Amino acid sequence: MKKLTLKSVAEELGVSTATISNAFNKPNQLSRAKRLEILERCEELGYTGPNKAARSLRRGKTGIVGLVLANSISYTVNDAVASTFISGVSQCLETNGQQLLLVSGAGDDLNNVNDFVDGYLCYGSPTNPNLIDALSKTTKPVITVDFNIDGYPSVNIDNIEACYQLVKQTIRPDDVVAVIGLRLIETQLTCRIYDVPMIDPVTSISRRRLLGYEKAFAECGVDFNYGQLWSIPENIESFAVRAAKEVLSNQPRPTIVYCMSDLIAVYFIREAIEMGLSVPDDIRVVGFDGTNEGQRFHPNLTTVVQNSDSKGERAAIMLLKQSKESQLLPFALHFGDSCPTNG
Amino acid sequence: MKKLTLKSVAEELGVSTATISNAFNKPNQLSRAKRLEILERCEELGYTGPNKAARSLRRGKTGIVGLVLANSISYTVNDAVASTFISGVSQCLETNGQQLLLVSGAGDDLNNVNDFVDGYLCYGSPTNPNLIDALSKTTKPVITVDFNIDGYPSVNIDNIEACYQLVKQTIRPDDVVAVIGLRLIETQLTCRIYDVPMIDPVTSISRRRLLGYEKAFAECGVDFNYGQLWSIPENIESFAVRAAKEVLSNQPRPTIVYCMSDLIAVYFIREAIEMGLSVPDDIRVVGFDGTNEGQRFHPNLTTVVQNSDSKGERAAIMLLKQSKESQLLPFALHFGDSCPTNG
DNA sequence: TTGTGTTTCTTAATCAATTAACCTATTTAC
DNA sequence: GTAAATAGGTTAATTGATTAAGAAACACAA
Numbered sequence: 001m002k003k004l005t006l007k008s009v010a011e012e013l014g015v016s017t018a019t020i021s022n023a024f025n026k027p028n029q030l031s032r033a034k035r036l037e038i039l040e041r042c043e044e045l046g047y048t049g050p051n052k053a054a055r056s057l058r059r060g061k062t063g064i065v066g067l068v069l070a071n072s073i074s075y076t077v078n079d080a081v082a083s084t085f086i087s088g089v090s091q092c093l094e095t096n097g098q099q100l101l102l103v104s105g106a107g108d109d110l111n112n113v114n115d116f117v118d119g120y121l122c123y124g125s126p127t128n129p130n131l132i133d134a135l136s137k138t139t140k141p142v143i144t145v146d147f148n149i150d151g152y153p154s155v156n157i158d159n160i161e162a163c164y165q166l167v168k169q170t171i172r173p174d175d176v177v178a179v180i181g182l183r184l185i186e187t188q189l190t191c192r193i194y195d196v197p198m199i200d201p202v203t204s205i206s207r208r209r210l211l212g213y214e215k216a217f218a219e220c221g222v223d224f225n226y227g228q229l230w231s232i233p234e235n236i237e238s239f240a241v242r243a244a245k246e247v248l249s250n251q252p253r254p255t256i257v258y259c260m261s262d263l264i265a266v267y268f269i270r271e272a273i274e275m276g277l278s279v280p281d282d283i284r285v286v287g288f289d290g291t292n293e294g295q296r297f298h299p300n301l302t303t304v305v306q307n308s309d310s311k312g313e314r315a316a317i318m319l320l321k322q323s324k325e326s327q328l329l330p331f332a333l334h335f336g337d338s339c340p341t342n343g
Numbered sequence: 344m345k346k347l348t349l350k351s352v353a354e355e356l357g358v359s360t361a362t363i364s365n366a367f368n369k370p371n372q373l374s375r376a377k378r379l380e381i382l383e384r385c386e387e388l389g390y391t392g393p394n395k396a397a398r399s400l401r402r403g404k405t406g407i408v409g410l411v412l413a414n415s416i417s418y419t420v421n422d423a424v425a426s427t428f429i430s431g432v433s434q435c436l437e438t439n440g441q442q443l444l445l446v447s448g449a450g451d452d453l454n455n456v457n458d459f460v461d462g463y464l465c466y467g468s469p470t471n472p473n474l475i476d477a478l479s480k481t482t483k484p485v486i487t488v489d490f491n492i493d494g495y496p497s498v499n500i501d502n503i504e505a506c507y508q509l510v511k512q513t514i515r516p517d518d519v520v521a522v523i524g525l526r527l528i529e530t531q532l533t534c535r536i537y538d539v540p541m542i543d544p545v546t547s548i549s550r551r552r553l554l555g556y557e558k559a560f561a562e563c564g565v566d567f568n569y570g571q572l573w574s575i576p577e578n579i580e581s582f583a584v585r586a587a588k589e590v591l592s593n594q595p596r597p598t599i600v601y602c603m604s605d606l607i608a609v610y611f612i613r614e615a616i617e618m619g620l621s622v623p624d625d626i627r628v629v630g631f632d633g634t635n636e637g638q639r640f641h642p643n644l645t646t647v648v649q650n651s652d653s654k655g656e657r658a659a660i661m662l663l664k665q666s667k668e669s670q671l672l673p674f675a676l677h678f679g680d681s682c683p684t685n686g
Numbered sequence: 687t688t689g690t691g692t693t694t695c696t697t698a699a700t701c702a703a704t705t706a707a708c709c710t711a712t713t714t715a716c
Numbered sequence: 717g718t719a720a721a722t723a724g725g726t727t728a729a730t731t732g733a734t735t736a737a738g739a740a741a742c743a744c745a746a
Contacts, residue, residue, distance in 0.1 A: 005732055016696045021734060030694060052458040053405070054732035057396050058701050063455055064444070073433035073443060083420040090416035090445070099456055100416060100445045101407070104437055112406055113442055115395040115702095116459065237635075292580075348702055359726050364704060373724060397702035401731050458732095 004047045013041055024049050056116075065093055065319060066110075066117035068103040068135065070124030071234070076105075079235055080263070080291050081308050085123055085145070088312025096320055110134045119319050121145065121312075125203040132203070143319045145311060146205045153326045155315045159205055162304045162331045163212025163258075163288075169333065169341050170286055170302065171216065171256065177224050178247045178254035179213060180240075180264050181206045184231035190242045193229045206231075206260050209288065213258055228254070232264070240267035248275055248283075255283060256339065262287040262294030265301050269338060284339035290332070299337030306331045347390045356384055367392050407442040408432075408662060409460035411478065413467030414577070415449045422578055423606070423634050424651050428466055428488070431655025439663055453477045462662050464488065466655075468546040475546065486662045488654060489548045496669045498658045502548055505647045505674045506555025506601075506631075512676065512684050513629055513645065514559065514599065520567050521590045521597035522556060523583075523607050524549045527574035533585045536572045549574075549603050552631065556601055571597070575607070583610035591618055591626075598626060599682065605630035605637035608644050612681060627682035633675070642680030649674045 002008055010017040015038070022029040023038040042049075056062040067089060069076045076082045093100050103113055105126035119141040126132055135142055136149050144154040171177075184198045184206050185191070201207040210229075217224040230247060232239035244267055247257060259265040265287030269279050277283055279299055287294050290305025307329065314327055335341045345351055353360040358381070365372040366381040385392075399405040410432060412419045419425045436443050446456055448469035462484040469475055478485055479492050487497040514520075527541045527549050528534070544550040553572075560567040573590060575582035587610055590600060602608040608630030612622050620626055622642055630637050633648025650672065657670055678684045 006734095007732070017733080018697080018735075019695060022695085025734080034694080048454060050734085051732050052455060053396065053400050054458075054701090055734075056701095057400055057703085057732080058734045060701080062396070062459070064459065072437065074430035074437075077420055077426040077429045077433070078423075080421075083426060086420045087417035090420070090447070094415065094417075094447055094449075097455065099459075102433070102443045102445060104433070106437075111391060112395060112440065115397075116405070116407065116442070349704095350702070360703080361705075361726065362724090365725090368704080371723095377724080393704085394702050397731090398704070399731095400702080400733085401704045403731080 004045060006050055009042060009045060009047050012045065013038060021050060061118055062099075062116055063097065064099040064101050064117045065089075065316070066101045066103050066113050066120045068110075068120050068122040068126060068131065069105045071127055072104050072106045073102050075234060075236075080293060081235075081261070081289050082123065084308035085312040088309040088314075089121060089316045090312075092313045092316035092320070096316075098316075098320065105131060107131055110138060114138055114140065119143075121315050121319055122147075122149070123312075123315075124205065125199075141319060141322060143315050145315045147203050153318060153324050155311055155318065155327045155329065157306050157311075157329050157331045159208040160212040160215070162306075162333075163209045164216045165212075165333060166286060166288075166302075166304055167213050167216030167258065168220070169335075169343060170284065170339050171220050171222055172342055173221065175222055175256045176228075176252050176254045177217065177222055178228050178230070178250070178257045179210065179224075179260075180230045180232065180243050180247060180257065180268070181210060181260045182231070182235055182264070183233055184210065184229070187231075188233045190232045190239050190246070191230065192227065192246065193231055194226045196226075209260055235261050235263050237263075237267055240264045241271060244268040244271035248272060248277075253283070256286070257283065258286045260288050262289045262291040262301055262303055265303070265338065266294060266297050269297070269299070280337065280339050286339045290334060295334075295336070297338075301334070302336045302339035302341075303334050304331050305334050347388060349393055352385060352388060352390050355388065356381060364393060404461055405442075405459055406440065407444050407460045408436055408659070409444045409446050409453075409456050409463045411446040411453075411463050411465040411469060411474065412448045414470055415447050416445050418577060418579075419448075423636060424578075424604070424632050425466065427651040428655040431652040431657075432464060432659045433655075434652075435656045435659035435663070439659075441663065448474060450474055453481060457481055457483065462486075464655075464658050464662055465490075465492070466658075467548065468542075484662060484665060486658045488658045490546050496661060496667050498654055498661065498670045498672065500649050500654075500672050500674045502551040503555040503558070505649075505676075506552045507559045508555075508676060509629060509631075509645075509647055510556050510559030510601065511563070512678075512686060513627065513682050514563050514565055515685055516564065518565055518599045519595050519597045520560065520565060520571055521593070521600045522553065522567075522572045522603075523586050523590060523600065523611065524553060524572065524574045524603045525578055525607070526576055527553065527572070530574075531576045533575045533582050533589070534573065535570065535589065536574055537569050539569075552603055578604050578606050580606075580610055583607045584614060587611040587614035591615060591620075596626070599629070600626065601629045603631050605632040605634040605644055605646055608646070608681065609637060609640050612640070612642070623680065623682050629682050633677060638677075638679070640681075644677070645679045645682035645684075646677050647674050648677050 006017045006020050010020050023035045090100055106128055108130050122144045125147040142152045144152050148154050230243045232243050265285050269285050272279055272283055287301040287303035290303050294301035349360045349363050353363050366378045433443055449471055451473050465487045468490045485495045487495050491497050573586045575586050608628050612628050615622055615626055630644040630646035633646050637644035
């Protein structure tokens with residue numbers, strides 16, 4: 001059986017390659033009768049249409065969107081918030097006939113994907129700084145989400161404001177505070193942060209959240225310094241539990257803990273209860289994200305509700321429409337049983 | 344600025360395109376000195392190497408693997424078991440420098456992806472039967488997981504045997520049985536199955552699990568017919584809760600319920616407890632999958648533990664190595680507090 | 687009849703690479 | 717000293733399409 005290409009099919013049907021191409025791509029460039037005849041004969045031969053790889057070489061468009069993740073793919077798909085984001089992206093892409101290529105945030109460059117994608121969505125700050133560099137150098141359009149690269153439009157919520165409001169409405173003057181953040185410094189360890197340099201607020205969403213907390217602490221006259229700050233490298237059980245144990249064994253024991261994700265908050269509460277403490281009576285716990293898990297949990301979490309789904313959808317739309325305008329999406333505070341409002 | 348291509352760079356450096364190509368691809372086809380000189384000058388010019396799209400057109404390899412999912416991407420990434428599978432796949436692909444393209448199981452064909460991928464991993468039976476057809480017609484290699492397509496190697500666990508053993512070790516002679524399955528029939532509704540035709544066991548993992556249950560029921564002399572069988576269309580809370588309510592309100596009330604996923608089991612137990620029932624005293628519940636959630640749950644689940652992670656890894660390796668031999672992975676029974684063994 | 691416009695199709699350049707085949711020197715073998 | 721082998725390149729065909737430009741055929745108006 002001969003290979004089926006535009007050329008071989010054209011020879012078989014006795015017309016030029018341009019005519020076959022037009023039959024598939026530009027209906028009004030040839031007579032209706034001829035077009036139908038060509039399509040019918042192609043179907044008979046088993047030719048399903050022009051090779052998409054060759055087309056993309058010529059046209060410069062592949063119909064594939066690269067989704068660059070902050071972390072490895074394997075980590076990301078198991079993270080509830082990130083999965084919801086991917087959900088939103090994929091829904092938009094599916095309705096627009098675009099394909100989704102997942103790019104690990106641990107990779108060193110974009111060499112193996114750059115020629116296959118029409119543009120990038122970048123969700124969070126890639127673990128590997130070289131990748132940010134590669135993104136800032138590519139000629140393809142880029143939309144960043146939850147972080148920023150100079151010159152590219154982004155989708156964000158106002159993390160500083162969200163955390164500021166959260167503290168303002170939950171803190172009490174005599175509180176002993178602790179904060180558990182996510183990847184505030186470049187390390188693969190759970191650690192307490194004293195006076196070390198942290199990741200830049202421009203690339204680090206956690207750093208911006210910290211700025212929001214700090215602003216409110218200062219305004220409320222609450223003592224907070226870096227000895228009360230912990231950071232975990234990944235948003236998973238093992239690190240969260242380790243951080244919880246350390247925070248809970250610290251003296252004086254905090255009376256309120258601000259966690260930068262609902263997952264951290266849930267495991268923190270679990271540990272606290274296991275120690276015989278009552279939440280919120282002995283210690284109040286605040287999360288971030290507004291996940292289903294956090295709301296199903298007992299006690300259900302006080303948290304910042306953000307819609308990761310629509311974040312993904314918006315970002316995808318922006319990329320497809322080549323929009324240059326950054327978007328700031330709304331958030332909502334939810335006061336659950338893990339920490340009542342101070343009002 | 345001139346466009347950077349092999350050709351333009353070759354002209355600039357005064358050598359042939361073949362030499363530039365060889366400098367990047369076949370180091371021993373030219374002298375070390377010349378190669379280093381070329382690479383250096385390319386770096387100066389900002390040429391990062393041959394265009395991957397053009398290369399793939401010529402070579403017929405893209406370095407991209409298509410992962411065809413049983414359901415939509417947006418549903419799949421939020422499913423714990425499927426996410427773990429993707430995890431395993433991506434880990435293997437990352438270490439082998441391959442890219443991952445996600446393909447929705449709801450799509451109608453593979454036209455927009457087929458020319459961009461070197462092969463397919465297919466996880467579960469796609470929602471759209473046309474897609475199975477497209478897979479069976481593609482000339483690219485295919486590995487199926489948790490289901491079968493004639494002529495392609497697959498990765499499976501022995502679902503029939505697992506379910507058979509599970510029933511054998513949990514059932515009691517006087518039990519009233521109920522089974523809650525996943526997508527046993529082609530519908531988007533939660534429904535009780537009487538005597539309707541179900542999806543073929545070859546494509547349906549749930550149907551094979553049912554065969555295992557039934558074999559053990561028959562051997563143990565336990566009454567089971569299709570009035571005691573329910574099916575939900577997606578492995579999510581809303582459908583699971585609805586099915587749980589229906590099963591729990593059925594008379595006579597079942598004394599043991601076999602759920603085809605841990606998620607179904609968890610929501611079933613939640614509903615049962617909400618009704619004032621005790622698990623396992625009033626009703627015993629059995630899951631499937633061995634998820635973390637199921638083990639963290641109170642009471643923790645009696646279930647079949649399968650390693651989705653390594654399923655993904657194995658499948659990916661098979662695709663990359665062009666292996667033709669199907670693999671049957673091991674499973675393990677776990678007896679938790681939701682249903683004690685009858686031994 | 688001639689000129690103009692439209693429809694319908696073809697020719698050939700182009701997209702950015704890879705690679706088999708070929709050509710020169712220079713080494714090596716005997 | 718001659719033949720064979722090797723190293724280090726180049727030439728040109730090929731991969732499978734798209735598309736600008738051109739040509740042939742026909743209709744219609746002046």
